[in-house]
Amino acid sequence: QQQVKQSPQSLIVQKGGISIINCAYENTAFDYFPWYQQFPGKGPALLIAIRPDVSEKKEGRFTISFNKSAKQFSLHIMDSQPGDSATYFCAATGNFNKFYFGSGTKLNVKP
Amino acid sequence: KAGVTQTPRYLIKTRGQQVTLSCSPISGHRSVSWYQQTPGQGLQFLFEYFSETQRNKGNFPGRFSGRQFSNSRSEMNVSTLELGDSALYLCASRRAGNTEAFFGQGTRLTVV
Numbered sequence: 001q002q003q004v005k006q007s008p009q010s011l012i013v014q015k016g017g018i019s020i021i022n023c024a025y026e027n028t029a030f031d032y033f034p035w036y037q038q039f040p041g042k043g044p045a046l047l048i049a050i051r052p053d054v055s056e057k058k059e060g061r062f063t064i065s066f067n068k069s070a071k072q073f074s075l076h077i078m079d080s081q082p083g084d085s086a087t088y089f090c091a092a093t094g095n096f097n098k099f100y101f102g103s104g105t106k107l108n109v110k111p
Numbered sequence: 112k113a114g115v116t117q118t119p120r121y122l123i124k125t126r127g128q129q130v131t132l133s134c135s136p137i138s139g140h141r142s143v144s145w146y147q148q149t150p151g152q153g154l155q156f157l158f159e160y161f162s163e164t165q166r167n168k169g170n171f172p173g174r175f176s177g178r179q180f181s182n183s184r185s186e187m188n189v190s191t192l193e194l195g196d197s198a199l200y201l202c203a204s205r206r207a208g209n210t211e212a213f214f215g216q217g218t219r220l221t222v223v
Contacts (some may be wrong), residue, residue: 028206032210043115043117043201043217045214046193049211089153096212097142097161098159098167099142099146100152100156101146
């Protein structure tokens with residue numbers, strides 16, 4: 001059973017547009033939800049993370065929206081740039097020893 | 112500050128062989144986790160070590176094993192390699208009590 005479901009699988013956005021990636025989870029014991037960015041040939045890099053006691057967290061152009069009752073969270077990339085083209089993974093954990101990852105979204109920002 | 116270092120970066124092995132991968136965590140980080148990344152299955156948790164003890168294990172066969180040394184460096188071993196073991200193996204380190212996990216660049220294992 002997939003613990004974290006991510007959509008869409010791929011996304012094409014024009015430069016300056018908003019990229020939105022969605023994730024849903026089932027386990028209510030999860031209490032930490034990070035997003036990772038991965039470039040080809042590199043390991044995932046932590047982008048931004050949120051805990052369920054807040055509904056939104058913003059860091060620069062990146063915002064996480066969190067809906068605890070719906071068990072959903074999303075990543076918004078404002079003013080998307082070609083340099084943002086990468087694969088994005090959402091994740092969830094309840095004990096920090098084991099992360100469950102979404103299947104990834106390949107983002108392509110067109111210049 | 113040095114990041115998580117994984118060696119080697121690339122490996123080609125033959126079916127039936129065994130392989131050992133190494134991970135050096137960020138200085139001061141005592142937790143090391145291993146993940147397998149494949150196009151079909153995504154990122155899957157293998158195991159996590161803290162202070163030389165395995166604290167958590169994913170749903171992988173016993174051919175996958177690991178250990179951690181007193182300096183927090185970790186190794187994972189895969190015995191009797193199968194074609195399906197071809198993947199990017201990632202390790203992540205974390206400071207005790209901290210939520211942020213930092214990944215290395217991975218070891219790309221190809222089994223032929």
